[in-house]
Amino acid sequence: MRKLLVFLMLAALLASGFAGMPAAAEDKKVLKIEGGDYGYPSPFTFYSRGPGYIRMSLIFDTLTWKDDEEIIPWLAKSWKSENGGTKWTLYLEDDVRWHDGEPLTADDVKFTYEYIKDHSGSPLFKWFSVLNYMDHVEAPNDRTVVVTLTDPLPSFLTDFAGCIPIIPEHIWKDVSDPTRFTDPEAVIGSGPFKLAEYNKAEGYYLYEANEDYFKGVPLVDELILLEVGDPALALSAGEIDEASFWGSEIDAVETFEADPNFEVISGPSFWVLKTIFNCEKYPTNIPDFRRAIAYGIDRGEIIDQVVHGGAIVANTGILHPDSSWYMPGLPDYAKNDAVANQLLDDLGFIDTDGDGIREYPSGEDLEFELLTGDRFAREAELIQEQLEAIGIKTTVKAMSTKTLDAILKEGNFYIAVSGHGGIANPNLLETPNWPGDTYHNDTYDSIFLEQETEMNHAKRKDLVNQLQKTIANDLPVYTLYHPLIWSVYNPDKLDRWFYTLNGVATGIPIEMNKLIFFARFGDANEDGDIDMRDVTKIARMICWLDPETDAADANRDDKLNVLDIIYTELIILGRV
Amino acid sequence: MHHLTKITAYILIIFVAISINFALPRMMPGDPITSLTDDPTTGMPVIMDEDIKEEIRSYYGLDKPISEQYTDYLKDILKCDLGWSIYYNAPVAEVIFERLKWTLLLVGTSTLIYMILGIFLGAVSAWKRGERGDLGLLVSVLSIGSFPSFFLAMLFIILFGVKLDIFPIFGATTPFMEYSSTFDAFKDVLYHLILPASTLVLTSIDGPYLLMRNSMLGVLGEDYIVTARAKGLTEWAILKDHAIKNALLPITTVIAIRMGFMISGAIFVETVFAYPGIGKLLYDAVSFSDYPLLQGAFLIITLIIIAANFIADMTYLYLDPRVKHG
Amino acid sequence: MNLLKIKALRVYFPTDDGIVKAVDGVDLNIKREEILGLIGETGCGKTVLGMSIMRLIQSTTLTDGEIIYKDRDLLSLSDDEMRKIRGGEIAMVLQNPMTSLNPVIRVGEQIAETIRLHQGLDKKAARKRVIEMLRDVRIPDPEKSVDSYPHQLSGGMQERVMIAMALASDPELIIADEPTKGLDVTVKREIIRLMKEVTAKRSMLFITHDLGAAAEICDNIAVMYAGELLEHASVDSIFSEPLHPYSEGLLNSLPERGLKPIRGISPSLIDTPQGCRFHPRCDYAMEICREKHPEMVKLEDGRAVRCFLYA
């Protein structure tokens, strides 16, 4: 039944494809995006930050990739895992070539993993530290790679296969210090774009479409990333075709929403602003005291007043509601001064001298410094006001993020307001009040370690839920808000922007996923192109192939053959 | 002999500057490694274990004793190796020199213009001492000089970039423009330079103007001006041949000091106009705690200023025969 | 035959504290080929008088009277006409050569400037002429000195340069404002001798407070006090028999006459004393001196004196 349905869908798709015959060759399509210098986009010279990775990912491919819903095959068309998740076999696409025309083989993949692991002393650590899990890698034939891990790694497909860019052996084998190799060959990859020009000083990148890309020809001929002083201004002046906005920048977004020339999509930032408590110092080491403060803080007011509604109330368990690991229904400590006052009274912090400030049982005023990074001084000031209403006096002390981090790491604080991103994945839960490290709970730590290697998704999710629940109850941090992010774009230039599931690669919440440069399923009517993502998705549905759960399916190869047949047909029809 | 002491003094200043550059970042809180562990653009923390941190520390030589770091630092500077930028993941010297040309262009052009203009206006003002023109010039120059450069820059963006839309609002060139000729390229660079340079010129012009005016007023009261007048020279000839050269003398030293101010001013102007110069780089380096880059940018700025001082001293020697032959 | 006739000249400077009457009704004639010494204490207005002839006083000054030079009133000439006379027909040697020479221009050029301006010579010819001039004022090695900067020359040499500069355009009248100030005795003597030599056939107004120098070089002497002239006489008669008590006092303050200074101090030019301006310091002061301002009295031997003793 299901099979039939899918065939019908496919038929409809093909028919609609015929309906809209491809248009004649048009002028060069150029897309300009807000950018900035993030380094030479070789896998070893981009700046170790999200946007840098994105720039590199346009040139270099990984074995797997992600769309807005799931993990999808990329250089590897399929895979399986064995031995409790410690052995992974990946089957490569057939006719993939490097930009210089050399074929991409399993040896390149083997070389890449070994090469990067050998050079891990240089500052490549961040994106590739997962290679520490790799025991060894083999290439039994041209198109098959076998990775053996030391421990099970549930996030293998995203953090390992979906993150490490494959580099050509014939170029890198003689390069001894990859971080200083910036010859033109260093940016020969297999990806949808080739680097045409890069200007470090001015932060400009010019990419040209790779006409021979194994997934098809990108929708734009040239992609330009450039540094602009003020994105909103540059966007409205037409200097760029897309820019992203964040949190309180919602006011700019609203301006563009009202403008028919622009379209806006919103996504999760995987970012959280939180109140961090020092769980080692009196009185913030008392859970009830932390809870009282949580009740005293009105997160809604912060969002309305400071962020202008450009954020959502945060999950008290830290992980972002749009993350697949999110646990709903945790206590949210909605603003309630009565409860807060009761808790404080019970702890014996009572205002005896009537000055509006509670005193410790020792008689001293209940008074702290509220540390904050410069950027969040306004949030901190509002919290200061809110806490004053429940008799806690705080003085806001703002400083640079670096200084704040240093102070938090030393543990020299009571309460601080600070934020960070990356909350799509559970590995961030290791030290919940990061960058502080004052929360110690043995049960919590052991659950964390357990989930790290748990291969069963349901079981792992349960463990992660336990972690979130503990945080929400114990409150080593009280999360405040998750800002929203927006992409404002000119749909005439490109209108396929979307937000990737749990962020690109290891969780970069940026709308620039290289998939946007290819047609999508729903767009087929418009210009006759079909997104190969949808094709593989349909094919996978036909073949009941789920890369994550059915990795070890015995009939897998047969199913893949079916997929190949459909895919080939589509290629013949010129739709991919 | 005189030259020799001067040069020794300069070498000493450079040495001290290098030492301060070395010591300053190391006295500040915050581990440089910290800056590697989170991502200011996405705010994504990376939790590293101590082993990896150690590896990175040793990679950057941060695990060695301070004295050894210092000698290494000196040696590297002599080799023109300013270290490896943690943030930009590239040699510091390379990062700086790519941006340096823009700052030099911006500061150089502005300095040239505001010096000539300021000196000219100052001379005119002093000449017309007490008259309406002098007062008008004085008040206008002092007023425009009271604008913080970033504020004027913002107003310029709104006025010329947004309302009138006649000048570009960011960058130093039109990205990926294919120039048909060198002249075209020149025009494009100039076009991008006009707003930032005007900002710097206008906010700096009060310095040379006032100096020239004062200096000129002083000179005009000198006996040799009376002599010149007693010779029957025209007012213009007196101004041109007798007054300006003398009045310029004390200003040459100031040009150098102003050069330092200009580079500082460039930090603001480059930030507001997103001009890819060393001023913006310095600010970025500071905010990312990129020690090697910070040291490098700082050192280069210091060296430029010292070089400007040196040139000014030499110019003074050249201009003033009393020092040259004395 | 008078070359220059000054009639009832008044030069007033308005200041915050009041009006400074630097020159207050001066009548003075300079004949052709006469060397007239103008003597008086510092601040009596003699420099201002010299400057006014050249019209080198700034515009805010109130000037009244006439300065007739060869039938033309210098005070009513246009700026351009005056400029042609300045440095051409009337030249000036300013006091203090150290500051009166432009420190950053070679002395040769500074002299040549005048020559080129008033005689229209080209650069090369002017230079030749400058070297001649330097030789005339006895500067050693003129071919080399012509390219010196002022600070490389001694005070005496600088003074010679100033003189050469004044002579450069062959003027008819030279106004020398204390040319020997600050020079040591031997140099002073040489300069005086030089000036005497170069001013033969010329007229000169020799402004000085150095009576010795005046005695040596001048034909006639005018004594100035607090903005006005007190006595005018030939050099011999004034040195042998000073009429005005102030002239007498000046002579008595000379070293060879006992170094007796005049008591009291020069009056401020803002509040000049009532009556005779000298009476507060005068040993012969009478009742009338306090009340009435004396007029210049012409005596039969051509001398003139402003004192009630001779009225």
Next chain:
Amino acid sequence: MRGALKSGNVFCKNRIGVTGLGILSVFILTAIFAPFLAPYDPCEMFEPMAPPDSQHVLGTNDIGQDIWSELIYASRISLFIAFTTSIIATFIGTLSGLFSGYYERFGFFVMRVVDLFLALPRLPLIIILAVFMPTSIWNLIIIFVLFGWPITTRIIRSEVLTLRTRPYIDSERMMGAGDLYILGRHILPNIFPLVVVQFVMEARHVILAEAGLSFLGLGDPTSKSWGMMLHYAFEYPTIFISEVWKWWMLPPGLCIVVVILALVFVGFALEEILNPRLRREIV
């Protein structure tokens, strides 16, 4: 005393100086009486980003604070930082200038330190320090003082050097007057007008520097100074593409301009008094 009266007299005749002083007093009075002049507490929050109306003359800022009240209170912070810094820096500079001008050996060392400070780029150094020190008003003041005294020292010293050679100082010394007595009784009164000029110039510099640092986000984000207001305005995403700049960016910017201009005017007038050569009437 007579000299001071005369200076005052000249000052009053100097239209520029009087204008400057007038403007400055308006701002100082505003700062002192801020609580009475401001319609609201500058921290009180209303609806954010409200355009100007009868309730809020200059509208509200990004977190709903009344911009007009903010502006009035900001004059407090800005002027406080400027004057405190200038007083301390001028005090230190004057003392070190006095002693280094009077005692040669001490002066030699001080001048080397001064040379060094002046040879180093001031703003970049200030930026670095500001980044790593916790941002508070007092830290800003410390930093500004650190870089403010050397210029004063140099200027005062050179003045002392010329004063020291005056004959009456020599005669005082011969009569057995102590060094401190000579410094305090004879030299200090003579350099005092110069100290005032330095104070004014330093205040101008600090206002600019504080505004600059705040603008770069290196000031104390919780304090309300004009520079900080500009910082938040500049950070606001639609500042350039909407009309918000007219009431949010322009007023604090102009306040900075006007105060600096007033200080420049006063300094300019003072310098004219000190330097008779610059005076209109040459006696």
